[in-house]
Amino acid sequence: MKNVSRCSAGECHKITNQLRLSISREEIAVxxxxxxxxxxxxxxxxxxxxxxxxxxxxxxxxxxxxxxxxxxxxxxxxxxxxxxxxxxxxxxxxxxxxxxxxxxxxxxxxxxxxxxxxxxxxxxxGNGFDFSAQKCSGHLNILVGGGLGIAPLVFLAEKMKSLNNKILVLYGVTTAQEIVCIDELKKIDCELKIATDDGSTGFNGYASDLLADFLCANENNDFKNPYIYACGPFALLKQVHRLSEQYCFHGQVCLEKMMGCGLGVCLGCMVKIKNSGAQTGFSYQRVCKDGPVFDLHLVDWKNEKVS
Ligand SMILES: Cc1cc2nc3c(=O)[nH]c(=O)nc-3n(C[C@H](O)[C@H](O)[C@H](O)COP(=O)(O)OP(=O)(O)OC[C@H]3O[C@@H](n4cnc5c(N)ncnc54)[C@H](O)[C@@H]3O)c2cc1C
Ligand code: FES
Missing domain, CATH: 2.40.30.10 (Translation factors)
Structure with a gap:
């Protein structure tokens, strides 16, 4: 990468190197x-x-x-x-x-x-989470973060809270020494539950166990139709997907994959995604450009090995 500069129209930005031919103006708008x-x-x-x-x-x-x-x-x-x-x-x-x-x-x-x-x-x-009213209003929005997967969810919680959305954060770490951003979450004033693998604080288990417990306890009340935003290790996201099939909820996951360019050019971060709508089958999409956030139900969880 050499340079990204503002064009004379004032709205668009262009990358002034050999990658220019591979990335459309629309794709690099900001x-x-x-x-x-x-x-x-x-x-x-x-x-x-x-x-x-x-x-x-x-x-x-x-x-x-x-x-x-x-x-x-x-x-x-x-x-x-x-x-x-x-x-x-x-x-x-x-x-x-x-x-x-x-x-x-x-x-x-x-x-x-x-x-x-x-x-x-x-x-x-990348694309970022969709937290438009169409997705999250009228639901309890549950943010499930494992390890440093909590980082983008804190930013999301702050934005969602400013739009008066109902939020519950389920945050899992290996041990209490790894807990971060508690002050930020307290400032946002959302409900927070912590899980540790070793039981050193909060719930003893994974963030996905915490989610399973919550869903089971609230199966028959107003929270029975939550919307989930999840980020963290692949095993956690896979469990969230399993629960979504059991409890019939929708959501979005933020995936991590080893990356090369990060710009959608090298195709080093492909992930198998089910086609949506009337289309059947799969397509390969770039985590860096088409993601990192994908519909929870469209990731091919059975075959995908996201790092
Ligand atoms: C979209 C995205 C967002 C990320 N956000 C964060 C974040 O907020 N905070 C954070 O700490 N990390 C985040 N990561 C992971 C971070 O990019 C890697 O930890 C970092 O690149 C490792 O660099 P390194 O040179 O220290 O490790 P390296 O020496 O390159 O690798 C050390 C070990 O880590 C593994 N590794 C390297 N990169 C990744 C990766 N992307 N995913 C899984 N394993 C990897 C390698 O296979 C190797 O075993 C994110 C990754 C992606 C793709
Ligand atoms: S990292 Fe190059 S296409 Fe995604």
Whole structure:
């Protein structure tokens, strides 16, 4: 990637490199490349960091479920940008925040960066969650997050709450030491239930067990028709889908897949998705461009092995 610039019409943006022929103008309507100053980069839990970045253009149009691709160093190692969900966006302050876990080379380097240093960002990328009234009004909206899958859901909860939607957050982590963003969730003022795999706090089990318990307990009351937004490990999302068949609810899932370009060009992040409406069969879609958010019932859960 070399440059993303604003065209003279003032509305569209173009990528000025060899990828230009592969991406339509419509597809890159709001894609920016910004050199971000790091405002803060602090550890918030075991191996988990929160980084605040000054990116006014991205902050101004970022939506929940979208992500950014970060160039970790100015050298070619690591070569590929790393994708991270947008955890918060403050358009007035021109900043976005990301929650990330140190799991490998790129995130380790990222965790050592200090405020004042700069990082190159591309975004906002992907489709984001659909939280239009058509989807979520009249339902109890249940946000199911596993591990750092909670990050885009906190952003979603904030937006949904400002539209007066009813929200319940079910948040699962391995152990209490990994719990993050409690202050943010309290500020949003939504109902929150926590599950830990080891029982160190809250419900002893997975977030999907918490969801199963809730659905079972509320089968005969007003909450029997919830709408679900889920993000986290593939096993969690698969369980949410299994429950959706048992309890007949709809929803959306935010998928993670290893990514190359993040722009819909390299086809390295394909996922098998059922055709919707009258069409039968499947098509392969790009998690980075057509997703990362997909209809819960359209993912081919049986055969898909999303990382
Ligand atoms: C759309 C999207 C949103 C994401 N949002 C977040 C987020 O908000 N916070 C966060 O901490 N992480 C997020 N991730 C995952 C994050 O991109 C990876 O953890 C990161 O790229 C790892 O970089 P690394 O150089 O440290 O690890 P590497 O050295 O590249 O890899 C270390 C290990 O992690 C595995 N790995 C690498 N990338 C992924 C991936 N995308 N999914 C699963 N396993 C992977 C590798 O196979 C390897 O085993 C997201 C991924 C996607 C696709
Ligand atoms: S990462 Fe290249 S097409 Fe999705």
């Amino acid at each position: 894609l920016y490349q910004e050199d971000a100053e790091i405002i803060a980069n602090r550890q918030v839990a075991d191996f988990i960091f929160e980084i605040d970045l000054n990116v006014p253009k991205i902050a101004n149009c970022a939506m929940p479920g979208q992500f950014v691709q970060i160039k970790i160093t100015q050298s070619i190692d690591p070569l590929l940008r790393r994708p991270f969900s947008i955890f918060a966006a403050d358009s007035a302050a021109g900043k976005i925040s990301i929650l990330y876990k140190v799991i490998g080379k790129g995130t380790k380097i990222l965790s050592k960066k200090c405020s004042g240093e700069r990082l190159n960002l591309l975004g906002p990328l």
